[in-house]
Amino acid sequence: MTTDTTRDTIRDTDRSFLFVLGSSRPEGNTEMLARAAAAQLPAGIPQRWVDLAQVPLPDFQDGRHETDTWPVGENEEALRRATLEATDIVIASPLYWYTLSAQTKRYLDYWSGWLGVPGLDFQERMAGRTLWGVTVMAHDEEVVADGLVTTLHHTAAYLRMRFGGVLFGNGSRPGQVRDDERAMIRAKTFFQHEAPLARFPYEKPAEEG
Ligand SMILES: Cc1cc2nc3c(=O)[nH]c(=O)nc-3n(C[C@H](O)[C@H](O)[C@H](O)COP(=O)(O)O)c2cc1C
Numbered sequence: 001m002t003t004d005t006t007r008d009t010i011r012d013t014d015r016s017f018l019f020v021l022g023s024s025r026p027e028g029n030t031e032m033l034a035r036a037a038a039a040q041l042p043a044g045i046p047q048r049w050v051d052l053a054q055v056p057l058p059d060f061q062d063g064r065h066e067t068d069t070w071p072v073g074e075n076e077e078a079l080r081r082a083t084l085e086a087t088d089i090v091i092a093s094p095l096y097w098y099t100l101s102a103q104t105k106r107y108l109d110y111w112s113g114w115l116g117v118p119g120l121d122f123q124e125r126m127a128g129r130t131l132w133g134v135t136v137m138a139h140d141e142e143v144v145a146d147g148l149v150t151t152l153h154h155t156a157a158y159l160r161m162r163f164g165g166v167l168f169g170n171g172s173r174p175g176q177v178r179d180d181e182r183a184m185i186r187a188k189t190f191f192q193h194e195a196p197l198a199r200f201p202y203e204k205p206a207e208e209g
Pocket residue numbers: 023024025027028029030031093094095096097098099136137138139140170171172173174
């Protein structure tokens with residue numbers, strides 16, 4: 001990472017991106033938009049793509065306050081490792097009922113479990129990394145996706161992460177997002193802007209550095 005206070009997000013050589021796909025169908029609009037944005041990342045920045053439909057997680061069981069430990073499944077372990085290995089996590093979820101898809105939400109619920117794993121230091125290790133969002137919706141007015149944006153922003157604030165914002169696209173049938181010219185233009189520069197440290201609305205603006 002660069003050490004100056006105005007960190008340039010795109011030139012860092014030790015960045016690595018994890019794209020978490022949360023649609024219920026393959027090759028959907030959200031993945032297309034995420035891939036359009038990812039195509040602009042420098043070739044030297046590794047990208048890992050995980051489709052939650054291919055790595056299904058059982059419903060999250062809240063065992064945080066119990067003494068017995070829950071068995072960790074293969075998929076959970078793979079996702080946990082991939083999450084911790086990335087400097088940048090991109091949640092690519094279609095807008096479902098004005099928020100994240102169930103698959104995506106379940107993945108984030110597992111973060112709560114990982115926060116309590118002794119020795120994992122999930123919270124400390126996630127601090128300073130960057131969370132981004134990509135979503136496609138049928139509705140034309142992006143304001144209806146405020147719930148999704150708030151969920152991702154506050155998740156980043158809780159973990160003391162940076163938040164890069166949400167790249168929006170419009171479409172219903174698979175492929176329709178390609179006709180959303182504005183989204184495709186925004187995708188070209190989405191990852192180039194600096195992601196500020198996320199802070200809850202009641203907190204003072206974050207000091208960088
Ligand atoms: C379960 C479900 C819920 C949806 N809820 C919304 C919604 O709340 N608002 C909206 O604009 N579109 C909604 N849609 C439409 C999808 O966001 C839209 O079809 C999007 O292109 C799907 O992305 P995908 O192709 O990546 O799966 C919903 C679709 C499904 C299947």
